[in-house]
Amino acid sequence: MNAPVKPNSFRSGPDENGRFGIYGGRFVAETLMPNILELEKAYNEARNDPAYLADMANHQTHFIGRPSPLYFAERLTEHLGGAKIYLKREELNHTGSHKVNNVLGQILLARRMGKKRIIAETGAGQHGVATATLCARFGLECIVYMGAVDVARQAPNVFRMKMLGATVVPVQSGAKTLKDAMNEALRDWVTNVETTFYCIGTVAGPHPYPSMVRDFQSIIGNETREQLQAQEGRLPDSLIACVGGGSNAIGLFHPFLDDPSVAMYGVEAAGHGLDKLHAASISGGRPGVLHGNRTYLLMDADGQIQEGHSISAGLDYPGIGPEHAWLNDIGRVTYLSATDDEALEGFQLLSKVEGIIPALECAHAIAKIAELAPKLPKDHLMVMNLSGRGDKDVPQVAEILGTKL
């Protein structure tokens, strides 16, 4: 294979076929193709419509509570003794994570398209909760597919979704986690394609989802740029975020991709370790085709998909968004990984030194900050996307640490 060509801009993708280099595409059943083309057209119209954008901005301010703060983590910085660390406080959004940014955009689009039935897949439940929330806000029917294993380990979020009026369908097929929830959502969509809008939660799936979701999440990086300019008068030196499908990471990274001085780190979930069970698609997988796109996947020698494993339900997907796959291959973003044990330490560290309980997903990035920051000079500005709050994970962490609640 030829080395990928470096583009003039890292922000121009995807091409008209939905490709980022060799990644992305539209690998779906024919039944869905007309719908995906219709969605692409509707999104292109909406993004250029001032009324749609104004509606979105209004809800971002008054419903989600944006802009989210960019917070100087003073005690974490002191504790680590190196880089100056800022946290982008996406966990303070309504519903408790960055997921709501994307769901707002998609639900407003579904309304424009006249779709009244919304389906979604969820792993940890954050995307499911965000979708149920906006469906309640706009009076839409909401069905959330969730692996039966995840239903059991994320009980608080399951109850939240039900309170919000959503139907939660426990998925019993396959390994009963996020991958199978996505299969089941796709099966629903194939069956109810005329009436239904599929609200995908991350920067994966068939074109136009990866770029559409990225656009909705780019508000994270756009705000960060302005906020850091106001506080420090300059660009960050590095950005860091956890990566499952990769929507919070791409949201922070994308507005900075063409600023060559800004280094970027995505942190995948290394589970029990990269030589054991894990969910690090780039560090431990290879390119393949699943769920509508070509990207790095965990699979066996026969091309059969393997389960991801992570302490964090939001990261144990055996793939990653196609734009991340491309950014890895061209070397623009560096992908690291953190184990379950490292994430648990990160979870406790941020709680103790900053008074912020992070989601276990984000704790993976904190673990890598603890490695990277001490080696960097004190004038190095590092921004981490704190994409979710950890309340949902407290029962699970308590159990692992041997505390009976």
Added chain:
Amino acid sequence: MTTRLDTRFAALAQEGRAGLVTYVMAGDPDRETARAILKGLPAAGADVIEFGMPFTDPMADGPSIQAAGLRALGGGQTLAKTLEDIAWFRKDDPATPIVLMGYYNPIYIYGVDRFLIDAKAAGIDGLIVVDLPPEEDAELCIPALKAGLNFIRLATPTTDDKRLPTVLGNTSGFVYYVSITGITGAATPDFGKTAEAVARIKRHTALPVAVGFGVKNAEHASAVARGADAVVVGSALVEALKGSLDGEGKATARSVSAVTDLVASIAAGVRHARKAAE
């Protein structure tokens, strides 16, 4: 170039009857049983065989075919073994067309060029790859056509007249009309409407049109056969096989005949359809 599929459909037209296309999963529940079923299909009345390539994540398939794929994978089936199974079948049956059906990733990982060489050598006639719409033709469809294999496309109720030419563009062998918007093995469609849909597709192509999804028995097959060039039966056969397995999911003495008996019954329905209509 005339393929086994072209020859078979021409012969069916000559006979004045619809064909029966049967789907079974490679390696389900074990390789030996699946091979015995494969070998028994033509005598039971199958005119064309679709051989399923198992995949962990069959996103357009219902519970029956999902479970069949997982049984096969649990038994150690791989794409390489599936190709060997067809080569084994071909030694004794030079005429029955065989179409491989499944999802792209195992082929992509096997390597498209290597796969096409090995598939051709094994005696495979065509491919149905569910997650490769016309927009992705450069991946496998065009190389397969160049290698002399048929590439059979699915047309669905959502494929309108505007899109049909795109779908039919690089299709060869036959067109597979999916009679419902849905997954395999789900609802039984209104077979009266499928004849209209077939007529609509035929206004755009001279290729034979096979109809599938929701055909469960001889009565359904007979209804479909009146208005189509062929009837596809899949989930019902996979379910019949499953019903013959023991408590641990292992094949029993009844397993092969459970499938071939149902094929024979459906084949009779297909063969009598046109006569009954006259």
